[in-house]
Amino acid sequence: MQAAASRWLSGERLHLQHGPIDLIVKAEGTGAGRAYAAGERRFRTVLTELVGELTTLRQPGTAERRFQGPVAARMQVAIAPHLPRFVTPMAAVAGAVADEIASVMRAEAPGLWLWVNNGGDIAFCGIADRFRAAIPGFGVVETAGLHRGGLATSGWRGRSHALGIADFVTVLAESAAAADVAATLIANAVDLPGHPQIARRPARQLSPDSDLGDRAVTVGVGDLTLAEIDAALDTGQILAQKMQRLGQIKGAVLSLGPRLRITETTSLAWERGDD
Numbered sequence: 001m002q003a004a005a006s007r008w009l010s011g012e013r014l015h016l017q018h019g020p021i022d023l024i025v026k027a028e029g030t031g032a033g034r035a036y037a038a039g040e041r042r043f044r045t046v047l048t049e050l051v052g053e054l055t056t057l058r059q060p061g062t063a064e065r066r067f068q069g070p071v072a073a074r075m076q077v078a079i080a081p082h083l084p085r086f087v088t089p090m091a092a093v094a095g096a097v098a099d100e101i102a103s104v105m106r107a108e109a110p111g112l113w114l115w116v117n118n119g120g121d122i123a124f125c126g127i128a129d130r131f132r133a134a135i136p137g138f139g140v141v142e143t144a145g146l147h148r149g150g151l152a153t154s155g156w157r158g159r160s161h162a163l164g165i166a167d168f169v170t171v172l173a174e175s176a177a178a179a180d181v182a183a184t185l186i187a188n189a190v191d192l193p194g195h196p197q198i199a200r201r202p203a204r205q206l207s208p209d210s211d212l213g214d215r216a217v218t219v220g221v222g223d224l225t226l227a228e229i230d231a232a233l234d235t236g237q238i239l240a241q242k243m244q245r246l247g248q249i250k251g252a253v254l255s256l257g258p259r260l261r262i263t264e265t266t267s268l269a270w271e272r273g274d275d
Contacts, residue, residue, distance in 0.1 A: 024117045031109025038108040058211035078177035088211040095180030098123035121152040123176040150176030154183035161217035166190035172250040190236035197222030
């Protein structure tokens with residue numbers, strides 16, 4: 001396995017890359033230098049730890065399962081509230097990695113303002129008022145009044161396979177791992193099963209090691225009527241609202257075609273960009 005790499009980007013941001021993990025890290029405040037160093041040291045071991053438990057991490061989650069590595073343990077905690085619904089710990093992997101690095105850095109310098117962006121799944125700490133993040137091609141999401149938390153986005157157009165047809169679902173939660181798994185499940189719920197305009201293929205055909213196995217994932221979405229789009233979004237919004245009532249998320253934005261839904265919340269706002 002190739003060694004982890006790090007380099008500095010403009011704006012005093014640290015880029016950490018190892019295999020499929022690609023982080024952009026930004027920290028400000030007293031002790032930022034020490035925190036960057038601590039985050040970089042911890043990052044060197046993350047992928048090796050995950051690979052050691054990867055076979056089990058790809059299996060459907062169970063409440064009884066326990067993991068040795070701290071990141072894998074974060075993944076298990078994130079999926080636990082959603083069981084026995086089908087979900088594997090891998091649904092939380094990107095957010096859990098971001099949480100782990102943010103936690104290590106924050107422990108080194110508790111007063112830091114920082115964020116860790118793992119391919120769009122973001123852990124942030126020390127944000128006193130507002131935090132803004134762009135979803136490329138869609139718009140900008142803004143959080144308010146949450147000192148520490150996580151943002152994550154999922155959808156069939158993203159880097160991971162999806163069971164549903166949402167263009168994107170962005171979720172705000174108390175951790176990036178919690179947001180990651182919730183975004184995945186909500187995006188999967190935005191669906192029109194059996195619709196002839198939706199193309200699907202078994203996940204294993206696209207990625208032999210996929211944690212989704214032979215489940216059919218979305219590879220194309222054709223023309224849908226506005227009524228059909230609304231029906232698909234309704235199912236996702238119902239699930240998002242349930243998660244919010246249970247305290248599993250702070251808010252969510254759901255998008256399909258020209259339609260956009262935002263769960264009722266004072267913590268999350270959305271500005272649509274140019275598609």
